[in-house]
Amino acid sequence: MTDIAALTARIDKLEHELAVQQDIHQIRRLQYTYGYFIDKSQYNEVVDLFSDQGDVWFLGGIYKGKAGVRRLYIERFQTQFTQGHNGPRYGWLLEHPQLQMVIDVAPDRKTANVRGRSTMQAGLHETATGVPRASRSE
DSSP, X not given: OOHHHHXXXXXXXXXXXXXXXXXXXXHHHHHHHHHHHHHTTOHHHHHHTSOTTOEEEETTEEEEHHHHHHIIIIIIIIHHXXXXXXXXXXXXXXXXXXXXXXXXXXTTSSOEEEEEEEOEEEEEOTTSSSOXXXXXXX
């Protein structure tokens, strides 16, 4: 292999490795964005993060496609937690830290798998409208 061919191969390898790291960064950013929108009760924005083929697995149910995702976040969560309002509600606390993400990008960079954890703390303050409550889950 000539010096130029070796350098070209090295540059190609480094460009690929950089692209994988950029993919990982974008995936992590997407996950953190999701956590932020959930914490702020911005359910419309959460739905927009999903593709038309996106699925959500939640409490034994599978919400398929954009319509299913919308049914979960808008029709269920937004209705239940913010009385149909998109955005923060007085006295309503949500915290969903996104933790321990392990991100594997396929060598062809067309797919990736993410495993991670999220904890939840939620509560409605006694001065807010509704029944005061608090919960924590993992």
